[in-house]
Amino acid sequence: MTAENVVDEVRQSLQKRGFEVDHHVRFDWLTSRAPTETDVALPPQVKYRLLALHTRLGGDWSRLSTKRRQSLRVDIQVDSTTLIEVDEKQHFSSARLASLDFYDGIDHGLDLHRYHDLCSQYRESADKYLHGREAVDFPFPGGRTAQRAYFDTTKDLLA
Numbered sequence: 001m002t003a004e005n006v007v008d009e010v011r012q013s014l015q016k017r018g019f020e021v022d023h024h025v026r027f028d029w030l031t032s033r034a035p036t037e038t039d040v041a042l043p044p045q046v047k048y049r050l051l052a053l054h055t056r057l058g059g060d061w062s063r064l065s066t067k068r069r070q071s072l073r074v075d076i077q078v079d080s081t082t083l084i085e086v087d088e089k090q091h092f093s094s095a096r097l098a099s100l101d102f103y104d105g106i107d108h109g110l111d112l113h114r115y116h117d118l119c120s121q122y123r124e125s126a127d128k129y130l131h132g133r134e135a136v137d138f139p140f141p142g143g144r145t146a147q148r149a150y151f152d153t154t155k156d157l158l159a
Contacts, residue, residue: 003088007075010084020079026071030158032151034065046157049102053153057095057138057146064137072151074159083159087152092119093126095149108156 007023014021034050054061076084097119100112119126126145133144 003075003086006086010086011076014076014078022077023075025074025077025083027074028071030072030074030155032070032072033067034061042158043106046106049106049157050150050154053099053102054137054150056098057150058140058143059138059146059150061137063139067136072155074155083155085152085155089118089122090126090129090145091148091152092122093129093145093149094119094123095146096126096152097123099149099153102153103156106157110156 011021011023034054051061054064074083075086078084092115097116100116100119103110103112127142130142130144130148132141134140135143135147138144138146138150
């Protein structure tokens with residue numbers, strides 16, 4: 001079953017239960033560029049955590065701050081108050097495992113212990129997925145995987 005099939009199944013199940021559900025939602029404040037105070041009411045602690053994570057993953061913050069701005073897509077929005085992401089196994093990488101260290105003390109909806117277990121289980125194959133691909137703000141082989149971990153964390157901490 002693909003992630004898209006899971007998204008459709010979850011969406012349909014929620015709708016049958018009477019929830020208002022949108023999928024593939026984009027928000028102006030949730031973007032691929034570095035967060036700024038003007039983008040969203042952003043607690044400084046979150047901004048500094050994202051900066052530290054980007055640096056730890058080997059990213060180039062100046063490139064993140066100046067690259068083309070794109071809204072990041074969220075898989076499911078429920079009753080305009082809850083966001084749900086469906087992660088395939090390529091999300092459970094070593095970079096994503098490292099990102100979990102940046103959640104302490106910040107409100108989020110992630111089961112960190114379960115996510116840690118999934119990263120430990122799948123990181124070897126997840127790290128091979130897109131291994132040779134670079135990203136604008138992670139300009140090295142495997143940078144696309146690091147970028148995915150950064151974007152996943154951004155969604156978790158800003159949403």
